[in-house]
Amino acid sequence: MLEDKFKTENIDETVRWQDLTPGLQIYESGSSRLFNTGEWRVNTPVVDFEKCKQCLLCVPYCPDSSIPVKDGKRLDFDYDHCKGCGICVGVCPFHAITMKEGK
Amino acid sequence: MAIKERMSGNEAVAYAIKQINPDVMPAFPITPSTELPQFVSNYIANGEIDTEFIPVESEHSSMSAAIGASAAGARTLTATSSCGLAYMWEVLYVAASDRLPIALALVNRGLTGPLNINCEHSDSMGARDSGWIQIYAENNQEAYDNFVMAYRIAEHKDVMLPIMACMDGFITSHAVENITLLEDDLVKNFVGEYHPEHYLLNKDEVMALGPYAVSNYCMEAKRAQAQAMMNAKQVILDVAKEFEEMSGRKYGLFEEYRLEDADYAVVAIGSACGTAKDAIDRLREKGVKAGLLKVRVFRPFPGKEMAEALANCKAIAIMDRCESYSANGGPLSAELGAALFKNKNQAEVLNIVYGLSGRDMTVEDFEKIYEDLADVAVNGVKEDSYRYVGVRE
Numbered sequence: 001m002l003e004d005k006f007k008t009e010n011i012d013e014t015v016r017w018q019d020l021t022p023g024l025q026i027y028e029s030g031s032s033r034l035f036n037t038g039e040w041r042v043n044t045p046v047v048d049f050e051k052c053k054q055c056l057l058c059v060p061y062c063p064d065s066s067i068p069v070k071d072g073k074r075l076d077f078d079y080d081h082c083k084g085c086g087i088c089v090g091v092c093p094f095h096a097i098t099m100k101e102g103k
Numbered sequence: 104m105a106i107k108e109r110m111s112g113n114e115a116v117a118y119a120i121k122q123i124n125p126d127v128m129p130a131f132p133i134t135p136s137t138e139l140p141q142f143v144s145n146y147i148a149n150g151e152i153d154t155e156f157i158p159v160e161s162e163h164s165s166m167s168a169a170i171g172a173s174a175a176g177a178r179t180l181t182a183t184s185s186c187g188l189a190y191m192w193e194v195l196y197v198a199a200s201d202r203l204p205i206a207l208a209l210v211n212r213g214l215t216g217p218l219n220i221n222c223e224h225s226d227s228m229g230a231r232d233s234g235w236i237q238i239y240a241e242n243n244q245e246a247y248d249n250f251v252m253a254y255r256i257a258e259h260k261d262v263m264l265p266i267m268a269c270m271d272g273f274i275t276s277h278a279v280e281n282i283t284l285l286e287d288d289l290v291k292n293f294v295g296e297y298h299p300e301h302y303l304l305n306k307d308e309v310m311a312l313g314p315y316a317v318s319n320y321c322m323e324a325k326r327a328q329a330q331a332m333m334n335a336k337q338v339i340l341d342v343a344k345e346f347e348e349m350s351g352r353k354y355g356l357f358e359e360y361r362l363e364d365a366d367y368a369v370v371a372i373g374s375a376c377g378t379a380k381d382a383i384d385r386l387r388e389k390g391v392k393a394g395l396l397k398v399r400v401f402r403p404f405p406g407k408e409m410a411e412a413l414a415n416c417k418a419i420a421i422m423d424r425c426e427s428y429s430a431n432g433g434p435l436s437a438e439l440g441a442a443l444f445k446n447k448n449q450a451e452v453l454n455i456v457y458g459l460s461g462r463d464m465t466v467e468d469f470e471k472i473y474e475d476l477a478d479v480a481v482n483g484v485k486e487d488s489y490r491y492v493g494v495r496e
Contacts, residue, residue, distance in 0.1 A: 016323070017322075017326040022202040023201045023202035023324065024316050025310060025312055026310065
């Protein structure tokens, strides 16, 4: 049973070295959700839902699972994790995604 | 009943590997350690052990495969020498920082160049700051014993670090000497089964290893790793004590040979220590108070303990079987010199480089060193304390 102090939700930048796991090993899945890696982004993809046909081609191309899908339809980007690589812009057959300069 | 045999150092370590029967051995051949994967392959082919042998295309791959196997939860080892270890460099640090208790049988050979295949400690000394525990053997018996103890140290929950068990290339690895082996069941019980607390193939727990950590977490990880190395000191002593109860052979962090009342001490690592003991016996007959401190454990470095053992010496020769090109002496010299200073030892110190690339170190060479120590004890170190022994000049 994983000790509470080793759960990623309880780890932040105030934790002492004695209370981290050896080698910073992680004993849970999906812990990257807790980290706002979207702040690395330089440019930002924007989806125009008027043009989007919900073909969902952008979803498997996204290297970071930042395009959530609900009930068979894509939602807006998960900007907490989208790093702005722009692949979705390139693969969209309907030119529904454009890159906006900046975050 | 102990088993009396005659074996080379490589045969002895391979025999220990056979008795331990580890799970995975990725390895790439390099002189003088080539016999180790060769012997283990024979054991596997003969059905004597069921270790998974992975023939890899390089040493970078052998250490990488060892990391993968160990992370998966397998008891893992590899073997190498010289440039093979150098080619592992990058991943040596990964094995240590991921806290994987891999064993590496290192047969010490100089790094190129000039290109040569003989004994020197430049390979392991270069890796001294990679986070691996390092234990050195004087002869085939110690190489065998150290390997039997290796996993108990590395896999201890307070340690969880990889371990390098080192022996001198050719001098120890290929020379055949008498040896006392332990029975298979004794070794098996002593080493025990490996049950890691966390491992990748555990179906009941997900796990991620070696995550990205920058300035906000990396320093804490390194501090914890440093603590594990500090903890290793006591674990090495505890394991040695248990080993002594089983085998009757006593080990510590270092060995003191006629050191207790010695005025003049030599500090060295590996096979040359046997030669030094011979010189000491001769000198003692003439009334010279000569002694030896043989370093067994270099990582963790027992600086304070060694400085205390040398407290009453008037002059000390710290011997390095490798150059560090610091223009100031070799690595043992530098680290022990600092420890002597911290402990406020008053002895005169010589920093001697010897035995490079397999150059013989003779009893007469040691006698001359003790003569020099007697001289500097009275007259002080007049020339540079950093000097070579056994070089043509």
